[in-house]
Amino acid sequence: MSPSSARDARASRRPLLEIVVPAHNEERRLPGGLLQLCAKLARMPFPTAVIVVDNNSTDGTAEIVRTWPEGQVPVRLVSCPEPGKGAAVRAGLIETRAPFVGFCDADMATDLAAVDVALSLLLSGERVVIGSRAHTSSSVENRHSRVREIGAVGFRALARALVRGVSDTQCGFKFFDGPLAREVAAELRTPGFAFDVELLARCTGRGSRVREIPVDWRDMPGSRFSPARHSFGILLELGRIWLRLRAFPPASVSPAWEPPLDPVGYP
Template sequence: MPPSPQGDERTSRTPLLEIVIPAFNEEERLPGGLLQLCAKLARMPFPTAVIVVDNNSTDFTAEIVSAWPQGAVPVRLIHCATPGKGAAVRAGLLATKASLVGFCDADMATGLDALDAAVGLLIAGEQVVIGSRAHACSDVENRHSTARELGAVGFRALARMIVRGVSDTQCGFKFFDGALVRQAVAGLRTPGFAFDVELLARCVGLGAAVLEIPVQWRDVPGSRFSLARHGVGILLELGSIWIRLRAESRAGAEPAWDPLLNPIGYP
């Protein structure tokens, strides 16, 4: 079936909002997540687009995105050869051109009703708007183990040493002024789970305030995070972020460039 006239008009215009989805072996969760997101974006009163970043998937993730029907919300596939969610998000954000950009997880664990609030706040002048499960008005359904919860408490304490005043750096629902985040993410050096901390710190370093908003969040089965497998690595990432940002601050220089995190050729 050919695209509707509305789809033709929307897709021919530059999107005001682009959303990045990092994806590693997401053939089971991605189709449902894309359906939800595209349905939500199609109801927005301005052009929107989605970028899915395939992060070395060995399943049919890339094929699903390549075959996705192009309607009112274009869905584009790019590839990121550097392993890690941080590397994939970085590649996706650098591929954006819209005035407003953001990223969310393939499982859509964060309810998309929060998207209206996030976009409205960005249009009103905010530069960084993030979902926060720690917000007093958030509705959170959590099935995590006690050990993982204790690990999260420790992580948040360490993250607050790097990004002060932010209660939840890790909710996978973050939206930004496009020009600001493209500048911030260019220097991102953390490829793994702790990348959000460095990204937010770099946004703050560019003069932006981080606004946390309430979300409805559901723990969706299929998360690949394991405290036993990733805990030490995350501690090392946080330490590296703290040392690197302090060194850059003292030097008063632009962040060093890491070509390993430039897998698709963006400057």
């Protein structure tokens, strides 16, 4: 079989893993991020796919995805007109079909070597695996201002009240059992920065443990978060999450999918 035939055959098979990349006005960072991600996934011994969610961009983000060259890793575009990273991740997760799914940021701030660890844990039966910059074995290159660091400490304290036992809810690197992620995403109502808290709280409310893993993480230029502009809105989001979870607590469910013994032979 020729290399092109092998590539086409792999791309046509149902993916075992799909990764969602939310993107708002990311025409400068997205090409490099997609190159890294597709190169990583192409080295895996089973079919994979990428979903880029264009979150109401006004630049060339969507066109980059539409014209992305075909390869071993299919890349498709999903549009999300509702603003907010939470809305984009929700839209992407709902569009997945794979047994395992995840999401990461367009800047690939988290070293993609962690994908291997996350998938290995999911195959062993874990249902939620997330990167944690607070893990003792993590390597973190942080250029944040002192004000932002103080704000992050306060946010983590509030988040722990909603998601107990999780040290870092906000690292943009999270992987899940696919059926669980799609079920929880359908209930997600937080469109902004604090959506991770609601997502994880709904997972733990269903009896799924959150497994934190160490990551190599670099603070990439281009972040749109501003403590001055966004802190009050984040507090409101956390308050709404608390009220929503009290009013509509998630029901516990059992795993909907059994991991294959041989992911390499996955059809």
